[in-house]
Amino acid sequence: MVDRLIEYMDKLDDYEKIAIRYNVKIEGPALKPEDDPEVIEILPKEEGTQRTLALDVLYGDKDKCDADTEKALDDGADPIDLINNALMKGMDGVSALYTKGEFFLPDLMLAGDAMMSGVAICEKKLGHKADSKATVCCCAVEGDPHDIGKNLIVMFLNANGYNAVDLGRDVPTPDVVKAAEENKPVLITATALMTTTMTAFGKIVAALQEAGIDTPIGCGGGAVRRDFVEESPQTFYGVEAYHVPKIADAIVDDGKTWEDIRNEYADIVGEYVAAYS
Ligand code: B12
Structure with a gap:
């Protein structure tokens, strides 16, 4: 069904008109969460483990976050570094989008689960809880x-x-x-x-x-x-x-x-x- 729809859309040279006919205003391609200007400033910029984990949290993907955290630790990453500079950065990005009204309660909850699960894996590796502020x-x-x-x-x-x-x-x-x-x-x-x-x-x-x-x-x-x-x-x-x-x-x-x-x-x-x- 989706294939047929894409095939059909490809044949249309003027699908914006159809969208307007159905009262849908096209404002350009959807922005990915990681492309939001505020989120760009928050997330680790270089491709690598930190950015991957931050994106796992941003997308609320707990299973992937668990697997990527395990892999990073197996490859010798520092658990504290992963908590502070990867998992928490992802959550900071989520907070920024929630504040702007672009993310909603379910996004927060999924991201929170992913982050907390990653932190628990890091703490298990550490053998103790990470130091807390208070x-x-x-x-x-x-x-x-x-x-x-x-x-x-x-x-x-x-x-x-x-x-x-x-x-x-x-x-x-x-x-x-x-x-x-x-x-x-x-x-x-x-x-x-x-x-x-x-x-x-x-x-x-x-x-x-x-x-x-x-x-x-x-x-x-x-x-x-x-x-x-x-x-x-x-x-x-x-x-x-x-x-x-x-x-x-x-x-x-x-x-x-x-x-x-x-x-x-x-x-x-x-x-x-x-x-x-
Ligand atoms: C989900 C829900 C339930 C769920 C709760 C599940 C759960 N685990 O929490 C269930 C189904 C169990 C439930 C049950 C009941 N519910 Co109810 N429920 C709701 C509902 C739909 C959403 C509440 C919610 O989670 N909001 C989202 C959260 C995030 O909001 P929040 O907790 O307020 O937190 C936000 C802020 O307030 C802030 N915040 C909170 N605390 C603090 C503290 C600080 C320091 C800071 C900075 C910020 C902060 O942070 C959050 C935002 O970022 C509301 C209706 C509604 N639309 O609000 C009714 C509502 C709260 N429920 C209501 C009622 C009456 C009941 C029942 C008594 C119904 C019944 N007759 O059986 C029962 C309770 C039975 C009992 N055991 O006493 C009424 C309360 C009416 C009133 N004003 O007294 C409401 C308003 C529905 C209504 N319109 O009648 N409910």
Whole structure:
């Protein structure tokens, strides 16, 4: 069927007219993800292992990424180099395209799986986890089964060199406090998608304060609004999962507090954010 269609198209010298007749505007050949100007700047430029792995992640091809990572390691590549300069570069490219609205949630999830799988293979070779910048604890709050946003946060943190402690979904408030005591995170993220569960933010704050823990808490999720979050101290409203590593960087590198994050959110994440305008 496809062969016959191609044969037919080849015979047409004026198929643009047909497209216009069917109200399809041809704007030139589709741009490949790796040809996007921002992605060109991010990906390793030279053909070779690093670029191949970055492209595997960009295309969300977990099986190929696994095979190429194994092969690179067998050929003597340095696992840390593969994590930092190949797998994470691919994920940076994915974030850039997602920010521009050219990639969507499924692209992020597929790429995240490919990257995390490649990182796991590298870490197995290393014999230990790669050094991390700091720890962040992430949960979907008590009563809430929606964990896609939280999973994205975990993936972006790992992709950016953080140790993301995934507490899971429907996490009882005392477990958040326990995790904070055990892991000493620089940041906690709490996600709620239901009006019935977002009241957990205030409860988490109260329980942390009772335990004497003043770690900033980023609160986000579909049902959540900035003014609601800001009713509780120690919190800030989080908008996009890919903002989290930038916020964590601001805490680790620049000592930003939850109050600073509330005041400087758009500057910290480096883009216009409607909720903070
Ligand atoms: C997928 C889904 C489900 C799946 C969840 C699967 C899973 N593993 O997560 C399933 C089928 C299980 C489900 C179940 C239910 N669901 Co549901 N579900 C949805 C749906 C369609 C999408 C939610 C989603 O994943 N969005 C995408 C993710 C990425 O968004 P996100 O988590 O908000 O994260 C983004 C940002 O908020 C941000 N973010 C999040 N947290 C943080 C934190 C920080 C610090 C930062 C910076 C950013 C950030 O990052 C992400 C973007 O990059 C929504 C409808 C909708 N269109 O939103 C309904 C919805 C959330 N569900 C709803 C309901 C009511 C339910 C049920 C109660 C239905 C029922 N009657 O059984 C049950 C729950 C039962 C229970 N156990 O309590 C309602 C909630 C209504 C409300 N406002 O209270 C919604 C809105 C549907 C609706 N219109 O009624 N659901």
